[in-house]
Amino acid sequence: MRFSPQLPSIYGETVERLTERLRAMGEPPFRARQVLEWIYKKRVTSWDEMINLPKPLRSSLASEYQLHPAQQVLIKRAGDITEKLLLELEDRSYIETVLIRYPQRGVGQEIARTTVCVSSQVGCAYGCKFCASGLDGWKRDLLASEIVSQLLHVCALEDERGDPDRKRQEAPFDNIVFMGMGEPLANYDNLVRAIHIINADWGLRFGARRITVSTSGLVPQILRLADEPVQFRLAISLHGATNEVRNAIMPINRRYPLETLLPAAREFSQKHGRMLTLEYILIEDINDSFEQARELAKIARDIHAHVNCIPYNRVPGLPWRRPDLPRQEAFVRVLRDAGVSHTIRKEKGDDIDAACGQLRLRKEKTAV
Ligand code: SAH
Numbered sequence: 001m002r003f004s005p006q007l008p009s010i011y012g013e014t015v016e017r018l019t020e021r022l023r024a025m026g027e028p029p030f031r032a033r034q035v036l037e038w039i040y041k042k043r044v045t046s047w048d049e050m051i052n053l054p055k056p057l058r059s060s061l062a063s064e065y066q067l068h069p070a071q072q073v074l075i076k077r078a079g080d081i082t083e084k085l086l087l088e089l090e091d092r093s094y095i096e097t098v099l100i101r102y103p104q105r106g107v108g109q110e111i112a113r114t115t116v117c118v119s120s121q122v123g124c125a126y127g128c129k130f131c132a133s134g135l136d137g138w139k140r141d142l143l144a145s146e147i148v149s150q151l152l153h154v155c156a157l158e159d160e161r162g163d164p165d166r167k168r169q170e171a172p173f174d175n176i177v178f179m180g181m182g183e184p185l186a187n188y189d190n191l192v193r194a195i196h197i198i199n200a201d202w203g204l205r206f207g208a209r210r211i212t213v214s215t216s217g218l219v220p221q222i223l224r225l226a227d228e229p230v231q232f233r234l235a236i237s238l239h240g241a242t243n244e245v246r247n248a249i250m251p252i253n254r255r256y257p258l259e260t261l262l263p264a265a266r267e268f269s270q271k272h273g274r275m276l277t278l279e280y281i282l283i284e285d286i287n288d289s290f291e292q293a294r295e296l297a298k299i300a301r302d303i304h305a306h307v308n309c310i311p312y313n314r315v316p317g318l319p320w321r322r323p324d325l326p327r328q329e330a331f332v333r334v335l336r337d338a339g340v341s342h343t344i345r346k347e348k349g350d351d352i353d354a355a356c357g358q359l360r361l362r363k364e365k366t367a368v
């Protein structure tokens, strides 16, 4: 389904397009940057607050554009670590954005690094067997404005809290990961446009190297990215170190099996001179054997990748479970012994349905 909003949101505009549009409205070129500064630096949420714009221009803008294309309907918190925002779009679709605070040791104190996990589609067409996002299939791609809007909602939340150590002009988080609902590379053009807006000096001015795009393994798009000058990081959801295991849990592997996926991954990392991340959810008795660990270590060494192990988050209605701690440790030990760079994620926010897609799924099925 292709979605056209009643009015386009200004959050999907680049400075170039906005300048053109304003020129057609008889405005001087500098107005575009003025408008964008109100949105991304001062982070106002109404046209009337843009007080250095003439009133008639503010009303023309209001008749040409909407501001937020997504409304916040719910925030769920798990302790002070995870906050999950449920957003409603104009067509009454729901998406999720999660804010995660990872405690980290700073000089003599605990500091929190915040990561925002954003959605790229409503639902997902790829139907991985363990994932809540794909359970009801794909509904539609998100517009670039709907991707940017998720981040502006998080900015509003954090700005309101007003951490005095943060300058208002910067985005109030440290990392952005496209690991929410949807397959970002299946929504390529909107993804790239949104990242351009997030990254631009006239936009959120957020460093592309602090943005990670996660894919289940869409080979043509990975190869396309390899040839483009993108600066963001790429993570590949591997979850199985042989075709046999991957086929059993990720239908995409039948289209792009390991013998095509891994060379594409290598090409991306060689052309960009950057280490890739392989994500590996640990699911009991499915992919957590020593043999899989050894194969995974081989792959990681071969394509020079970092491995991020993620203990599985239970999804209601699905039978999968995470292995117990000793088993997780045994798996990771194989990677360590093989000299593979790796991390194991300590799950945050399990109790607020932090695994992608779960909150939205409940909202669509019942009232939350
Ligand atoms: N579609 C993309 C990005 C969204 S999913 C992808 O698949 O990479 C983001 C990550 O969350 C993926 O690695 C995905 O496999 C993982 N994930 C999905 N369901 C999960 C669950 N129940 N527990 C832990 N991780 C999960």
Ligand code: SF4
Pocket (backbone or CB within 6 Å): 124, 125, 126, 127, 128, 131, 132, 133, 134, 180, 181, 182, 183, 216, 237
């Ligand atoms: Fe889609 Fe990623 Fe979930 Fe697979 S893991 S169904 S690709 S969102």
